[in-house]
Amino acid sequence: MAGSMLKLMTREQVFLVEQAMEEMDRYYDEEKRMLRNVEDGRGDRHSTRGSAHYAVGLLIRNGGGDVERACAVLDQVLKQQLDAPDEIFHGTFKTSPQAAEPPRGGYPWKRFGPGFAYYLTSTLEKISGHLAEELGAEGEGRQLVGGKDVEQALTRAADRVIPSVWRSYDPNWREFIACAFAVILEHFEPQLPPELVRRMDEAMDKAVTGSIDRQLSDAVPMNTNIELMHLFIVHYYGHRYGNEAWIRHADHQAEQFLEDFAEFGTLAEFNSTTYYGVDLTVLGLIRQYARTDRFKAIGHTIEHGLWETIALFYHPGLENMAGPYARAYEMEMTAHSSMGVFLYLAFGERLKHLAAVNCETGHDPMIALVGVDVPEQVKRKLLGEPEERLVTRRYRELCERDQPGKNRFVCTATAWLERNLMIGACSGSRNTNGQLHPATMHWRSGDGGRYSLRLIRREPEGSWNTHLRGYSVDAAASPGKLTAAVTLETGGKALDVYFEVCGPGVTAANVSPLVWTFPGLSLRVEAEAPEPIVRERDGGGCVEIIYPYRPVSPEDVSHMAFQLKVT
Structure with missing residues (x-):
């Protein structure tokens, strides 16, 4: 019927x-x-x-x-x-x-132990880095290939032999x-x-x-x-x-x-x-x-x-x-x-x-x-205006591209919720996934507009939605305040650490190193980080406040620290 x-x-x-x-x-x-x-x-x-x-x-x-x-x-x-x-x-x-x-x-995968995909990926990363060094060391008279080009070429070659998860299936x-x-x-x-x-x-x-x-x-x-x-x-x-x-x-x-x-x-x-x-x-x-x-x-x-x-x-x-x-x-x-x-x-x-x-x-x-x-007791919490509250929960994450036995870290999530504002943060995560958002804000302006802020990272001009090693954030939320400590140990890779702020009418006009003013929210900022670059996203409605990390050598280790306080 x-x-x-x-x-x-x-x-x-x-x-x-x-x-x-x-x-x-x-x-x-x-x-x-x-x-x-x-x-x-x-x-x-x-x-x-x-x-x-x-x-x-x-x-x-x-x-x-x-x-x-x-x-x-x-x-x-x-x-x-x-x-x-x-x-x-x-x-x-x-x-x-x-x-x-x-x-x-390409390879008899059932003969390998747990985590071979992690070891294979990390091995290829190391080989591509050394290969770039070897090509660069051959001196004048040879067209040198950049490290990123070498890595991409090696990855493409490997993908023709090894079925790479997410890329080939x-x-x-x-x-x-x-x-x-x-x-x-x-x-x-x-x-x-x-x-x-x-x-x-x-x-x-x-x-x-x-x-x-x-x-x-x-x-x-x-x-x-x-x-x-x-x-x-x-x-x-x-x-x-x-x-x-x-x-x-x-x-x-x-x-x-x-x-x-x-x-x-x-x-x-x-x-x-x-x-x-x-x-x-x-x-x-x-x-x-x-x-x-x-x-x-x-x-x-x-x-x-x-x-x-x-x-x-x-x-x-x-x-x-x-x-x-x-x-x-x-x-x-x-x-x-x-x-x-x-x-x-x-x-x-x-x-x-x-x-x-x-x-x-x-x-x-x-x-x-x-x-x-x-x-039923949950339904009551999901309706009406929220109670002003500070929430703390722990969870055990899965770092899906890390070594088995060393990929399940205990993280602590904190969130502050009030009438027109939410702040979220986590500490303890060592996930390489760009989908991890360890420091966030949401708010509503007087005219009902909704806005968001998140701390993310990317290789220069690249995408944030990638796996990158050597970058971690420990953040905390408290009433009207978000703090974040960033550790950078990228093996010489340059990164842009940046806050993305989006919502109706968001512009770079009122963003300075110490004060960020957006519709419905003003933040006093303390940053132990390089001088920021402020850029409006094409199409409008989003601003990026970028703190560039440019290491001199693969051994460089650096730190940034941020405190955002609602005024």
Whole structure:
């Protein structure tokens, strides 16, 4: 019956499905039978993961031709799976049919111990540095190659032999697509051709096998959202196929995850609105589709504990979560996250604006299916103006590109929340990921404008969203004040350490070394750092206050210190 599942949904669930499908329908390529990748901005590539989520939405909507289209999309998604039992990427999916095949036969990865990916990366970095020195030492009469050119050339050459994670393949597509397939098989298997179901089951056998190999090898560490998906898919398909070894693996790993969670009641991807949205989706999958009471109970404990932490850092007036962020793309909760969708499901029409379309909207049909489970005592904290408060929580981070056994540091997060201001900070992190935001501010001006400030870094003219070694920040938030101590030991690499301030009407006009004045906020600044360079971002609305670090030798170690005080 057309739309039969929609008739069983609440008004909020129906809205999420219909909004997501209206958006995804726009990007459907009838010829390729896949969604165009809206994130790359070009439209000449297609998204394997996005297409799997589109198939979920089509089957929920079940309008004229939707089931047939879903079957065609699933056929194309299945064709993107990598079938290579001896390779590290076995069972995952190409991110796009236009993506190149990762190289095969480069090395016998299963023979190496945990952390070999870390050692391989760090070894290549050292080799490229020495190679640049050797080329530079050959003197006059030779066209010298810059160190960065050498590093990039060596990386490109290595990528032709070794399947480099994130560049030649994405291991996480196993877990994302396996979750989407679980929902499809759970609800819609009778509507699908038996041959398609058979192919989906074969694909899931490969995906789960590859996911387990990855988890046991620790070759490519799993961040929190992927680890939760791993637990769910191994449990779900283990029961579907009667695979006792998979079931035991899932049960054991779930108990270990719960034990780790109980240490501080927090997750490694701490305070991340992007990944909390995925976490809540997977915990909803466990709540709805887990096959044993114990597995459901573990998910229930983590889901409710996560909401407790969310409530501590959430500011109802600013409709955002205070920093710090262990991993984040954007400073606004609604920009790259499904958190607003969950709040809309929990509170209805009053928060409908938080569920507007963003780059995560393709997940919304699945979120609509699993729903939301916010403890009643937490709901009260998520509405109304926040109490003025100082929050302190600890979490154990995962540095996914560092040496196993030395990549799980205990961090302390502090946040100050008042009526129109949030300050966030963390200390103890040694993560190399640029998505770590250890020092942040958010505020609201008198006319309702919303603003943000974050401390980030990059190589000159490069991107902040990279992994860089030798840069760390220990920061603290207190009433009306943010402090940050920066350590720089980069092996001779130049960096720009800078504060990015964004919001309506932000300009460089009232930024001096000692006082920064923006709409709705003035800061007195004390900086033990080089003289700053103030630059307005092209397009307006953002200012960068840049403190350049230019080491003289690879052995240089430097420090910067900042105190920002609200006046």
